[in-house]
Amino acid sequence: MGKINQVRKLTDNAYLNLYNVKATSIHNTPVDYFVASRAKSEKEMKLSTGENPPDGVIIYSLYGEKKDKVVLIRQYRYPIGTYAYEFPAGLVEKGEDYHDSAVRELYEETGLTLTPLKVDEAYQKPYFTSVGMSDESCAAVYGYASGTVSTDAQEASEEIQVVLADREEVKRILREERVSIMCAYMLMHFLKDEKPFDFLEVLK
Template sequence: MNKNRIKKLSALAETKFLNLYDVEYEKKNGKTGQWAMASRKDLETLNGQCFENREEKTDAAIIAALHEKSNKLVCIRQFRVPLNDYIYELPAGLIDGEEDFEESAARELREETGFKLAKINHEKTRKRIYASPGMTDESAAMVFCTCTGDGSDQQLEEEEDIEVMLLSQEEVKALLKKDVKIDIKAYMVFQAFVEIGEKLFK
């Protein structure tokens, strides 16, 4: 990590899954600036990362999976409260406790879709990426893999409203032409799947 420019963190709001912090930091000209930041991490964890050089913990796992039997991409359409609408996404979820991202990816894929993770493409998988760094430090592992089995929604939590789909290259191509809400991570995977197909996952 480069020079630590964060000088102080103050909690503004804390909830079960998301926290809001006021950040005092040093600007490039040496002056002090303020920033509002959302985080999955509690204040103790953030202070440890910023001021005690503790290793950053990846927050979530995102699963880009190809169903082996059908040779189709696993996709979900999920209701998201902030949008008050459904959005096309990839299966994903928070990493629990001491799980590594691979364990989390297998668990979330099974819980959200009913599919079983078969093989991870370690060459394309990334341990940590960031989707909206201007607003949050949230990070996720991007896991490219294949999966097996039949889809199911039997393990969904009460608040999860998810439709599971298997999409061919042509179906993804057609979806990208529609005026529908698509998560940015899913959008990038959709584009790559249209261009290079199953090579993305194997």
């Protein structure tokens, strides 16, 4: 296993920062690595604490009387200079349970009310989002959405369209649109499952 020798914070932003990691690889060669992190300091980084609290939450929710539509957002993303389809998501606030974060974030982004499901921990624990570049991890929350779509609670800096997609629209999105990989994999489950959230029963 490699050895981390030094970590230095390079930026001082509110939500995401760049860190330089100096290390020695398992082959005894020097490593000069850059990591994006939600941590406020070197001591709070996951490479320092060894812990993995969720930085954010991703919400997979179904909508409609027949639970036959999935709640998506189509959001403008600056790194790619265009729109991408994603699940509603957001950061977990300090001291906040991530299930509560999911309820709050779904309302803020879509105007809908989330009723979370109780699922096996293996399906909702924090997993890393892009571990080659960042120590960020997100927990998944599954549930049913209700109410009327509204963008009134969105932040002024956000450019988000709410999409309630049935299976035919999901097929089109996967074929034709830019989609985040986490969202894409879940949409494949949505297409395959005969009943809503069928895949969540596997570990029981």
